[in-house]
Amino acid sequence: MEEGAVLPAEAAAESGLRQIAALTGREPQGVVSLEPTDEGWVVGVEVIEDRRVPSSTDVLALYEAKIDAYGDLMAYARKRRYARGKNDGGEMS
DSSP states (O other), rough: TTTTOOOOOHHHHHHHHHHHHHHOOEEEEEEEEEEESEEEEEEEEEEEEEEOSGGGOOEEEEEEEETTTTTTTTEEEEEEEEETTTSSSOOOO
């Protein structure tokens, strides 16, 4: 990427997903949020923390990755853990 180039949203999402999976060793379910910042992007990635039987009782986690304008990981953190299908009091679908 050229100097000063800005990472497109799709590439930022892919980078966040790939890097969270590599760092945590967990299976990613997908990108659940993507937000531009002055420094790059904040990518929310949902992962399976603990597989259970039945799968409706899996424990999931939401991780946030801060990606710079070149696709490099600046920081990441687990934001919360929750059981699959449990309403966390947030957005309803």
